[in-house]
Amino acid sequence: MEVLYREGQKADSKILAELEYIASDGAVEFLFHDLVPGVSALQFVASSLEQDVYPHSYRSAIVAELNHHVIGMALSFPATYHQITPEMRDFFPTDRLEHFQDFFSARVDGSFFLDALCVLKDYQHKGIGSRLLELTKAKAQTEGYNSLSLIVLADNIGAQRLYQRHGFESVRPIELQPHPLIPHQGGCLLMRANL
Numbered sequence: 633m634e635v636l637y638r639e640g641q642k643a644d645s646k647i648l649a650e651l652e653y654i655a656s657d658g659a660v661e662f663l664f665h666d667l668v669p670g671v672s673a674l675q676f677v678a679s680s681l682e683q684d685v686y687p688h689s690y691r692s693a694i695v696a697e698l699n700h701h702v703i704g705m706a707l708s709f710p711a712t713y714h715q716i717t718p719e720m721r722d723f724f725p726t727d728r729l730e731h732f733q734d735f736f737s738a739r740v741d742g743s744f745f746l747d748a749l750c751v752l753k754d755y756q757h758k759g760i761g762s763r764l765l766e767l768t769k770a771k772a773q774t775e776g777y778n779s780l781s782l783i784v785l786a787d788n789i790g791a792q793r794l795y796q797r798h799g800f801e802s803v804r805p806i807e808l809q810p811h812p813l814i815p816h817q818g819g820c821l822l823m824r825a826n827l
Contacts, residue, residue, distance in 0.1 A: 633698065635760060637767055640693030640705065642682060647702040648693050649678035655750035657785060658814035663728055665813065687713040687747075694767050696751065696760050704751035706764040708771060711745035711781055714738075734807040738822045740781035744772030749782075749791075765798050773827050780825050786818030799825040 640648060653660050653674050664673035681690045687709030696704035716729055716736045729736075739745065746768055751760045772780045783806060784791050806820040 633758065635703070635763070636697045637763060638695055638697065640690040640695050640707075642684070642690055644693065644695055644702055644705075645682035645690050646678045648681050648690055648695070648705055648707070649674055651702075651705045651750040651752070652677055652681075652707060652748045655748040657788075657816065658811075659732070662731070662811060662813040663724060667724075692747075694764055694771065696755075696764060698755070703755045704760045704764055705748070706746060706768045707748040708744060708746045708768050708780075710775075710777070711739040711741065711743045714745050714747070731809065731811065735783065735820060738783060738804065738806045738820075740779060740803060740822065740824045742777070743779040743781040743824060744768075744775065744777040746780060746782040761794060762798065765794070769798075769825070769827055778827050780827060782823050783820050784823060785816050786821050787816050792821070792823075795823055795825075801825070 660677055661673045664676045667676070680688050681693075683689075684691060686692070692709050693705045693707045695702045714736065716733070720729065746765075749761060749764060749768075751764070769780055781803070782795065782800070784795060786805065800823040803822040803824050806822055808814070808816075808819040810817060
């Protein structure tokens with residue numbers, strides 16, 4: 633199995649959105665559901681990635697490709713962009729943003745931020761996620777950063793183990809109350825790895 637790793641392209645926007653949706657494990661659906669009749673959360677995310685407005689752009693992704701099909705991705709950018717922006721306040725209902733207040737306030741200042749990492753289920757446990765992590769670390773170093781941060785669901789023990797194997801340590805817990813669209817307990821963890 634020869635996997636190609638490359639920068640994201642505009643044509644990848646739909647599959648990148650699908651992978652981001654999977655990685656969010658309900659968070660994307662919570663934020664976007666029923667905002668505009670007839671437009672799904674997935675369509676919103678794909679459109680956002682395709683519009684190429686930094687940092688939430690296909691250009692911020694590293695993709696894993698097998699036989700011309702994207703099977704995984706890592707979306708990353710400077711942590712300073714991980715916040716509730718005025719544009720988000722204008723777009724999302726206040727109660728949805730309040731639910732994510734601690735999530736969007738949690739960051740490691742001066743770090744590069746791994747916003748989403750996802751490998752399709754059939755290709756997991758083959759080293760693809762690890763390779764995407766290493767490439768994201770290299771990207772962060774190339775851009776002048778000496779640490780990489782991320783947020784992981786507290787009950788996603790498998791992902792935490794992967795991150796710990798790659799040098800990530802817990803920085804602090806993040807409050808995120810359970811919701812029918814976000815079926816998880818214990819909130820999240822902010823993690824960091826020195827590069």
